Amino acid sequence: MKTKEITRIALMIALLVIASQLTIPIGIVPFTLQTFAVNLIALFLKPKEAFLTTLLYLLGGLIGLPFFAGFHGGFQSVLTPSFGFIIGFLAAASLVSTYLAKQANPGPREYLIALVINYLVTNSIGFVYMAFILNSYMGKGLSIGGLLAIGITPFILAEILKSALAFILALRLRPLLKRRNLLD
Amino acid sequence: MHDQLIIRYEIGDGYFDRLAGSTKLWVFVTALALMMVSFDLRIILPLFLIHTWIFKQVYRESRALKFIFRFMLIMNLINVLLYYLANPLTGTELAGQVTVLYRFNDYFVLTYETLVYFFARIMKMIGSLIISLCFILTITPTQLASGLYAMGVPYQIGTMFSLGLRYMPDIFRDFTAIKESMQMRGLELNPKRAGLFKRLKANTAILLPLIIVSFDQVETISSAMDLRGYGQGKKRTYYGDLEPGNHDKQMRLLAIVQGGIFVIYMWLRLTGRVHELWVI
Numbered sequence: 001m002k003t004k005e006i007t008r009i010a011l012m013i014a015l016l017v018i019a020s021q022l023t024i025p026i027g028i029v030p031f032t033l034q035t036f037a038v039n040l041i042a043l044f045l046k047p048k049e050a051f052l053t054t055l056l057y058l059l060g061g062l063i064g065l066p067f068f069a070g071f072h073g074g075f076q077s078v079l080t081p082s083f084g085f086i087i088g089f090l091a092a093a094s095l096v097s098t099y100l101a102k103q104a105n106p107g108p109r110e111y112l113i114a115l116v117i118n119y120l121v122t123n124s125i126g127f128v129y130m131a132f133i134l135n136s137y138m139g140k141g142l143s144i145g146g147l148l149a150i151g152i153t154p155f156i157l158a159e160i161l162k163s164a165l166a167f168i169l170a171l172r173l174r175p176l177l178k179r180r181n182l183l184d
Numbered sequence: 185m186h187d188q189l190i191i192r193y194e195i196g197d198g199y200f201d202r203l204a205g206s207t208k209l210w211v212f213v214t215a216l217a218l219m220m221v222s223f224d225l226r227i228i229l230p231l232f233l234i235h236t237w238i239f240k241q242v243y244r245e246s247r248a249l250k251f252i253f254r255f256m257l258i259m260n261l262i263n264v265l266l267y268y269l270a271n272p273l274t275g276t277e278l279a280g281q282v283t284v285l286y287r288f289n290d291y292f293v294l295t296y297e298t299l300v301y302f303f304a305r306i307m308k309m310i311g312s313l314i315i316s317l318c319f320i321l322t323i324t325p326t327q328l329a330s331g332l333y334a335m336g337v338p339y340q341i342g343t344m345f346s347l348g349l350r351y352m353p354d355i356f357r358d359f360t361a362i363k364e365s366m367q368m369r370g371l372e373l374n375p376k377r378a379g380l381f382k383r384l385k386a387n388t389a390i391l392l393p394l395i396i397v398s399f400d401q402v403e404t405i406s407s408a409m410d411l412r413g414y415g416q417g418k419k420r421t422y423y424g425d426l427e428p429g430n431h432d433k434q435m436r437l438l439a440i441v442q443g444g445i446f447v448i449y450m451w452l453r454l455t456g457r458v459h460e461l462w463v464i
Contacts, residue, residue, distance in 0.1 A: 001340055002406075003406040003409045003410050003414055003415055004402065004403070004406040006344055006347070006406070007402045007405050007406040007409065008399070008406075009344050009348075010343070010344045010346075010347030010348040010351060011347075011348070011351055011398055011401070011402050013344065013345070013348035013351075014347075014348045014349070014352050014355055015351075015355065015398065017348070017352065018352060018355055018356070040395070052344070056341070056344055056348075063212075063213070063216075064212065064216060064315070064316035064320065065316075065320065066252075066320060074216065074312050074316045139270050139271050141270075165388060165391075168388060169388065169391060169392065169395070173392065173395060173396070177396065177399055180396075180399075180400070181403075182396075182400065182402065182403060183399075
């Protein structure tokens with residue numbers, strides 16, 4: 001692995017950790033920039049880099065480093081309903097960066113498709129994991145509607161905002177980074 | 185700045201600070217594994233007490249730490265309440281016996297075993313947090329990388345963690361510098377003077393140069409690393425870690441004891457000799 005790739009992965013891990021701690025108090029549902037950072041990772045990095053960034057973020061958090069939202073970390077995170085979304089980040093970022101790597105010259109349409117894939121994969125995995133933890137492990141016996149109301153529905157608007165932000169940044173940033181050869 | 189991140193960048197002077205990275209990592213991993221594996225108070229309480237004592241030695245004043253403890257305590261209390269509402273007999277099932285203390289109605293019964301279970305659970309969660317904090321408050325990025333390498337993890341992985349942790353204060357510094365520069369040129373971030381959408385646009389304006397500057401740093405740092413011979417061999421040494429000493433022998437003994445109890449307990453559980461929850 002090239003030194004440049006190692007350094008870039010380290011940078012993105014740092015950005016992801018910091019973004020996870022930044023909370024924006026908008027409206028009723030507070031949210032962090034965590035998924036926004038994952039969007040950027042998916043849009044800018046090579047597949048291998050995206051995979052390793054999210055994997056090391058996940059592993060670092062699991063061994064106890066305060067990587068997850070709210071300065072959380074530690075292996076007990078595995079037993080929280082929201083942990084599935086972090087697993088979702090791993091799958092989504094890898095998938096999306098692989099998709100974009102196949103596009104010769106990604107434009108607005110490709111970025112839009114990429115962000116939709118990112119959202120669907122993350123939330124599908126997160127939802128299934130949340131359902132398992134809440135119903136099987138915690139024994140709460142919630143219906144699909146109840147699960148959606150807890151983990152998906154309240155966050156839709158925030159996710160759209162974050163995706164839109166990532167979309168705008170990607171369109172403006174990629175040419176600038178490309179020109180400086182910072183993505184090679 | 186440092187107050188926010190908790191992580192330290194220079195090795196401290198205390199007994200637990202001046203251990204080798206691999207020692208810190210081993211104690212941490214074995215303690216966490218043992219804390220996670222059961223609800224047996226005979227294991228949880230001694231472990232909790234030992235690591236709380238260690239925590240007192242390494243603790244330092246921090247708003248972030250206070251926030252973490254407050255948040256953790258509230259979340260766990262809420263969690264316990266929800267557990268009880270979902271299944272009032274959860275502790276009883278795990279312990280394999282019933283001791284009713286009070287009957288609210290036919291469904292909501294308060295049993296001694298469930299109370300013990302909830303107590304064990306809270307001690308478990310807070311104990312895990314304390315174990316993690318002992319590790320975080322004593323480790324440095326270099327020692328983390330060195331410790332992982334000593335465990336057989338390829339050193340490139342350690343480098344990614346080490347560099348990532350070192351990047352964080354840089355990013356905070358750059359963010360602040362860019363924000364203040366732009367505010368001096370008229371960018372409005374004050375909630376009293378700009379609407380939500382305008383502030384969102386303003387924050388986007390800050391993110392653009394921040395990301396470019398960060399990617400620029402990647403170029404500079406990776407070139408410097410290459411020029412210093414990074415990655416030329418399959419092996420490397422670590423200058424910034426400490427040589428194991430007497431302190432390390434003592435703490436590694438603790439790690440061995442913790443690991444040993446973990447193995448024995450797992451065997452007892454798998455062979456059905458003990459219940460998951462132990463009750464007097």
